[in-house]
Amino acid sequence: MKEVIAIVRMNKVGKTRLALADAGFCRLTATKVMGRGKLLKDLSLLVKVNDENRDMMLESMLKGGRLIPKRMLTVLVNDEDVRKVVDTIISANKEGHIGDGKIFVLPILDVVRVRTGERGEDAI
Numbered sequence: 001m002k003e004v005i006a007i008v009r010m011n012k013v014g015k016t017r018l019a020l021a022d023a024g025f026c027r028l029t030a031t032k033v034m035g036r037g038k039l040l041k042d043l044s045l046l047v048k049v050n051d052e053n054r055d056m057m058l059e060s061m062l063k064g065g066r067l068i069p070k071r072m073l074t075v076l077v078n079d080e081d082v083r084k085v086v087d088t089i090i091s092a093n094k095e096g097h098i099g100d101g102k103i104f105v106l107p108i109l110d111v112v113r114v115r116t117g118e119r120g121e122d123a124i
Helices: 010-022 043-048 051-062 079-093
Strands: 002-008 029-035 068-077 102-107
Touching: 002 010, 002 079, 010 068, 010 079, 068 079, 079 102
Parallel strands: none
Antiparallel strands: 002 068, 002 102, 029 068
16 A cells, blocks of 8 residues: 655645546545745746746745645555556646645555554555
8 A cells, every 4th residue: 555645736636636536536635734845046947937826936935935835635545556646646736837746655554444443455
């Protein structure tokens, strides 16, 4: 089993959730988070940022890195489904702009359903 963690823009949660459901992955957890990526060292890279985020990113760069609201989506999947989930998240979020998001894949040692005591894949 694997845990797929995606940090995405707030306005992409609905699209991502629907894309995952259409791909057969309707179980997920969403959390409000705050964060930021690398601080841009080259202002010319702002040309590649859409208008909606340009002012926020410029302000962030000038003030030393303001935290930006994002959503963290967590999906537990079987090993063979990781690629499909990652590709689905990318297709729902990729705009080609700085801040499109990050995806992390982590191993899960065990899962236990509290109500029934089921373990492993049966508990997902």
